[in-house]
Amino acid sequence: xxxxxxxxxxxxEKYRHMTRGxxxxxxxxxxxxxxxxxxxxxxxIHDWDKWEDPFRLTMDAYWKYQAEKExxxxxxxxxxxxxxxxxxxxxxxxxxxxxxFLTGVSPLEYMAHRGFAHVGRQFPGVGPRVACxxxxxxxxxxxxxxxxxxxxxNKYYNGMHDFRHMHDRLWYLSVPKSFFDxxxxxxxxxxxxxxxxxxxxxxxNLLFVPFMSGAAFNGDMSxxxxxxxxxxxxxRHMTLGLEVIKFILEQDPANLPIVQKWIDKWTxxxxxxxxxxxxxxxxxxxxxxxxWKEAWEIYFEQNGGALxxxxxxxxxxxxxCIETINKEKDHLSHQAWAVFYNYGGAAAFHTWMPDAEEMxxxxxxxxxxxxxxxxxxxxxxxxxxxKGNRFYNMTLPMLCQTCQIPMFFTVPGxxxxxxxxxxxxxxxxxxxxxxxxxxxxxxxxxxxxQAWLPVHQxxxxxxxxxxxxPTAADFNPLAEVLRYYNINFGHxxxxxxxxxxxxxxDLWRGMATQNQTGESA
Amino acid sequence: MSVHAFKPYPARxxxxxxxxxxxxxxxxxxVDHLMFCAPLAxxxxxxxxFGDLIKNVLPxxxxxxxxxxxxxxxxxxxxxxxxxxxxxxxxxxxxNGLGHKDLITFxxxxxxxxxxxxx
Numbered sequence: 001x002x003x004x005x006x007x008x009x010x011x012x013e014k015y016r017h018m019t020r021g022x023x024x025x026x027x028x029x030x031x032x033x034x035x036x037x038x039x040x041x042x043x044x045i046h047d048w049d050k051w052e053d054p055f056r057l058t059m060d061a062y063w064k065y066q067a068e069k070e071x072x073x074x075x076x077x078x079x080x081x082x083x084x085x086x087x088x089x090x091x092x093x094x095x096x097x098x099x100x101f102l103t104g105v106s107p108l109e110y111m112a113h114r115g116f117a118h119v120g121r122q123f124p125g126v127g128p129r130v131a132c133x134x135x136x137x138x139x140x141x142x143x144x145x146x147x148x149x150x151x152x153x154n155k156y157y158n159g160m161h162d163f164r165h166m167h168d169r170l171w172y173l174s175v176p177k178s179f180f181d182x183x184x185x186x187x188x189x190x191x192x193x194x195x196x197x198x199x200x201x202x203x204x205n206l207l208f209v210p211f212m213s214g215a216a217f218n219g220d221m222s223x224x225x226x227x228x229x230x231x232x233x234x235x236r237h238m239t240l241g242l243e244v245i246k247f248i249l250e251q252d253p254a255n256l257p258i259v260q261k262w263i264d265k266w267t268x269x270x271x272x273x274x275x276x277x278x279x280x281x282x283x284x285x286x287x288x289x290x291x292w293k294e295a296w297e298i299y300f301e302q303n304g305g306a307l308x309x310x311x312x313x314x315x316x317x318x319x320x321c322i323e324t325i326n327k328e329k330d331h332l333s334h335q336a337w338a339v340f341y342n343y344g345g346a347a348a349f350h351t352w353m354p355d356a357e358e359m360x361x362x363x364x365x366x367x368x369x370x371x372x373x374x375x376x377x378x379x380x381x382x383x384x385x386x387k388g389n390r391f392y393n394m395t396l397p398m399l400c401q402t403c404q405i406p407m408f409f410t411v412p413g414x415x416x417x418x419x420x421x422x423x424x425x426x427x428x429x430x431x432x433x434x435x436x437x438x439x440x441x442x443x444x445x446x447x448x449x450q451a452w453l454p455v456h457q458x459x460x461x462x463x464x465x466x467x468x469x470p471t472a473a474d475f476n477p478l479a480e481v482l483r484y485y486n487i488n489f490g491h492x493x494x495x496x497x498x499x500x501x502x503x504x505x506d507l508w509r510g511m512a513t514q515n516q517t518g519e520s521a
Numbered sequence: 522m523s524v525h526a527f528k529p530y531p532a533r534x535x536x537x538x539x540x541x542x543x544x545x546x547x548x549x550x551x552v553d554h555l556m557f558c559a560p561l562a563x564x565x566x567x568x569x570x571f572g573d574l575i576k577n578v579l580p581x582x583x584x585x586x587x588x589x590x591x592x593x594x595x596x597x598x599x600x601x602x603x604x605x606x607x608x609x610x611x612x613x614x615x616x617n618g619l620g621h622k623d624l625i626t627f628x629x630x631x632x633x634x635x636x637x638x639x640x
Contacts, residue, residue: 040527425532
């Protein structure tokens with residue numbers, strides 16, 4: 001008797017089944033109802049089958065690759081933990097970059113997971129749906145591996161104990177949080193341009209790479225490893241972001257102005273979030289990789305420039321905000337670090353003034369601006385600190401309605417004057433750091449009047465614990481706000497000099513490398 | 522322009538004056554003194570006298586700066602959203618035309634921060 005053995009399908013065939021063959025046209029409900037968000041943004045897609053998959057991953061292949069990466073990562077994390085790897089970083093100031101990453105960036109990975117799961121449901125085309133679902137899983141993996149990696153530091157150092165709680169409340173964390181909230185509450189196409197393209201493709205090299213190379217330069221092997229583990233996913237995400245843009249643009253010429261507007265908006269929104277990275281690179285890494293300005297020039301002006309040349313054939317032009325960014329690049333990190341130095345009492349990480357050698361490094365990297373505008377201010381602060389009069393700004397700052405960053409940005413071309421921009425909407429006034437943030441607001445004011453501005457929320461009394469009593473004679477509003485943030489005063493905040501982290505790191509490293517004994521703070 | 526939304530999208534204003542327990546927000550910026558990294562925000566009663574701002578509020582915020590004690594308040598120039606304005610010290614914020622979320626900045630003539638760098 002002849003037995004008919006059906007050949008097992010190859011990868012290519014399996015992929016075709018998953019992304020084409022398994023899809024169907026619904027009959028008892030209209031397709032419009034099944035994919036309700038497909039059209040309201042005005043993007044016209046005529047043929048989803050024209051989608052060219054940039055990578056053909058089947059689910060079984062995906063699980064296999066990712067499982068292998070996980071095994072390697074966790075083996076290294078185990079070794080790192082067992083060898084007290086945290087004592088091998090350059091100095092304990094470095095650990096503050098991890099606090100910033102964990103509280104500011106890791107929760108965005110989780111939001112990216114949610115966002116891609118959402119658009120992975122909403123696109124009528126099955127090819128991009130599958131790609132988005134895989135990216136959604138990647139992002140969930142990234143947030144998990146980051147939490148696991150950094151949790152080892154949480155055992156020894158302050159400020160990392162409640163990162164998720166802090167992400168939803170702290171004044172500077174509202175900047176990355178509101179950025180992602182803006183993206184996930186947009187329609188599926190805008191989300192893809194915002195995160196898939198502007199963030200993953202145009203800006204990832206300016207966020208993820210600086211943190212990971214900073215880790216490598218400063219001896220943090222566990223963070224380097226989660227960076228590597230995520231990097232191959234990032235390459236896939238960048239490809240997806242670019243393919244989606246090209247696909248949308250090829251589908252209908254009417255899509256161009258909409259996409260251009262989103263690219264303009266999200267490049268700017270992303271660059272404002274990168275303010276945190278700029279100061280991390282120039283001020284928080286004990287051993288610097290390169291300056292923020294150099295990173296911007298390499299990763300945006302050169303690499304990004306080539307990308308926009310490539311997109312020119314679709315009619316896409318360089319975002320208008322680039323001119324402003326070019327004028328800000330010599331100032332951004334210095335002004336941003338000054339903000340955190342001002343409000344170092346209300347941050348969940350430590351701040352400090354650069355030492356003499358570090359100031360010289362800044363002078364050499366910013367020859368036109370550092371000595372002229374920033375060194376005198378920073379030296380004054382250092383002198384005052386030495387006299388026991390460390391500067392803390394105790395009054396809340398004015399915030400930009402769109403990016404939610406304190407209004408510290410100076411007029412492009414005049415670093416001595418704060419830039420002010422205003423709009424009126426429905427009888428109220430709104431303030432902005434830049435013409436670009438104002439333009440974003442003016443385009444969709446109903447969206448941005450809802451901004452949860454931390455300063456205003458404090459004034460409204462929404463940032464106190466339920467047991468706080470504002471009528472009590474000894475009520476201290478700023479202390480109560482820190483309590484609401486779950487910041488342990490004197491441990492998580494204030495200057496690095498004199499901190500528990502500083503003392504403990506020195507003590508433990510001394511015990512590890514010399515015959516030193518003592519008590520932890 | 523209006524928001525691009527899937528269904529009717531009523532504007533939900535988070536920071537209307539009604540939410541500030543009788544206060545209004547006033548932003549104050551001291552020109553040429555970027556040691557204070559950004560303009561400051563205050564929640565004050567609408568009938569708060571402008572003179573008390575100078576006497577009782579700004580010192581707490583700005584007196585760390587060595588220039589602050591040098592300010593000749595009679596020579597200070599005030600601006601409301603960049604437009605020159607002359608406050609009447611004995612009158613309230615509202616009587617001076619200052620509403621919720623208004624921005625005032627002031628120039629202290631002759632004072633330009635640490636080593637003249639607008640710090």
